[in-house]
Amino acid sequence: MAGSLAGSGGDKRFPPTLNGDPESPCTRAYQAYVAATGHSAYATTPYSRVVSLHILCGARLNAPSQEMAEELAMKSCLATRDHxxxxNGGACEIAASK
Incomplete structure (x- = not known):
């Protein structure tokens, strides 16, 4: 039986950009992702000084599988972009998953 994934950064595809504000929605979402005990994913728009005006994100915590967590995190990030x-600012990408 697998142990808890709480505290794990998981598989990082690129380092997520966080603005340092502990009350920022993306900072809170990333911290919740790291603290999650089950399969979870964090999606964000990659930051580029040249083109990024906004950093948007989405997360899915404690999903039945890593694949489902990634799919739902992407949907969450895309819904934030649409909202x-x-x-501009780049497309949503999975930054980390576990």
Missing amino acids: YKVT
């Missing part, structure tokens, strides 16, 4: 009508 704020962001058209």
